[in-house]
Amino acid sequence: MQFTKMHGIGNDFIMVDCLGEDGRALAQQARAQAVALCDRKFGIGGDGVILVLPGETVAYQMRMLNPDGSEAEMCGNGIRCFAKFLYDRGHGKDQAELPVETGAGLLHVAVQAGADGKAATVRVDMGEPVLIPALVPTTLGEGESPVVSLPIEAAGRTLLVTAVSMGNPHAVIFVDNVKDYPLEQVGPFVESHAAFPKRTNTEFIEVISENETKFRVWERGAAETLACGTGACASVVAGVLNGKTGRRVLVHLPGGDLDIEWSEADNHVYMTGAAADVFEGNWVG
Numbered sequence: 509m510q511f512t513k514m515h516g517i518g519n520d521f522i523m524v525d526c527l528g529e530d531g532r533a534l535a536q537q538a539r540a541q542a543v544a545l546c547d548r549k550f551g552i553g554g555d556g557v558i559l560v561l562p563g564e565t566v567a568y569q570m571r572m573l574n575p576d577g578s579e580a581e582m583c584g585n586g587i588r589c590f591a592k593f594l595y596d597r598g599h600g601k602d603q604a605e606l607p608v609e610t611g612a613g614l615l616h617v618a619v620q621a622g623a624d625g626k627a628a629t630v631r632v633d634m635g636e637p638v639l640i641p642a643l644v645p646t647t648l649g650e651g652e653s654p655v656v657s658l659p660i661e662a663a664g665r666t667l668l669v670t671a672v673s674m675g676n677p678h679a680v681i682f683v684d685n686v687k688d689y690p691l692e693q694v695g696p697f698v699e700s701h702a703a704f705p706k707r708t709n710t711e712f713i714e715v716i717s718e719n720e721t722k723f724r725v726w727e728r729g730a731a732e733t734l735a736c737g738t739g740a741c742a743s744v745v746a747g748v749l750n751g752k753t754g755r756r757v758l759v760h761l762p763g764g765d766l767d768i769e770w771s772e773a774d775n776h777v778y779m780t781g782a783a784a785d786v787f788e789g790n791w792v793g
C-alpha cells in the first residue's frame with residue numbers, strides 16, 4: 509500500500525490516497541491496520557492515518573484514524589495535510605476554497621502556495637464550536653449552557669475544565685506553567701473520565717497575553733502529541749469563554765504555532781498553519 513508521510517507542525521500522519529479504483533479496498537486495509545501503521549517501532553509511525561476519499565456530495569472526503577484504531581470526527585492538523593496533499597497533486601487548484609466532507613460536517617480549506625508552487629500554509633474554516641454539553645459530549649453542566657471551568661476529580665486533583673467540541677471533544681484546562689505540568693500523569697485520567705462518554709482530548713493552556721498562549725495536549729487515542737489543531741481551536745474558544753484571551757490568538761504548540769480566530773461575525777473558528785511532506789513509501793505489512 510502506497511502512502512505519503514506528512515506532518516502539520518509535528519503532528520504526523522500517514523496519508524492514504526483512496527481516490528483511485530482500488531480506493532475502497534485501500535481504505536478498508538488502512539482502517540484494519542491503523543494501529544500497526546502508526547506503531548513507531550514495528551510500523552511506519554504516526555499520530556494517525558488520514559484517508560483521502562471521494563466525497564458523497566462534494567469531490568473530497570477526509571476520514572482520520574487514531575493510533576489506537578479509533579476513528580476521530582475531525583483532525584485540524586490532518587486537514588491541512590489533506591489540503592496540501594490534494595493541491596500538490598493538482599486537485600481543486602482552480603478553487604480558492606475547497607469544500608471537504610469530514611465527520612464534523614462540510615469544512616472549507618484555502619491553500620497558500622510557497623515559492624516552489626507547492627502548498628505551504630493552509631487556512632481552514634473549522635466551522636462553529638459546539639458548546640451544548642450533551643453534544644460535546646459531556647455529562648458536566650446542565651441544559652444548553654456551556655461548561656466553563658467546572659470541576660472534575662482526576663488523578664487525585666480537582667481540575668477546572670471547559671468543554672468544547674470541534675466535531676471531536678475537548679476538555680480545556682488553564683494552568684500556570686504548562687512546560688512543567690505533569691501531563692502524562694493527568695491526561696490519561698481526563699481522557700477516559702466518566703464525564704466524557706466518548707473520551708476526550710485534553711488541552712493544558714498557559715495564557716501569555718490576551719492574544720498569545722502556550723499549549724500542550726494529551727490527545728484522545730494518541731497520548732501526548734506535538735500539536736493538535738482542533739485542540740488549539742477549542743483552547744481559543746475556552747479562552748474567550750473564561751475571559752482569559754481575545755478571539756484572535758497565536759497559539760504556541762510544542763511542534764509550532766497556529767493562528768486561530770473565533771470570528772465574532774460568523775461564529776466560525778479559523779485556523780491557519782503549515783503542512784509539510786516528509787516521505788513517500790510502500791507499506792508491505
Ligand SMILES: N[C@H](CCC[C@H](N)C(=O)O)C(=O)O
Pocket residue numbers: 519555556572574579580581582583584585586676677709727728729730735736737738739
Ligand atoms: N485524537 C483526536 C483526533 C486528532 C486530532 C488532532 N490531531 C488535530 O490536529 O485536531 C481525537 O480523537 O479527537
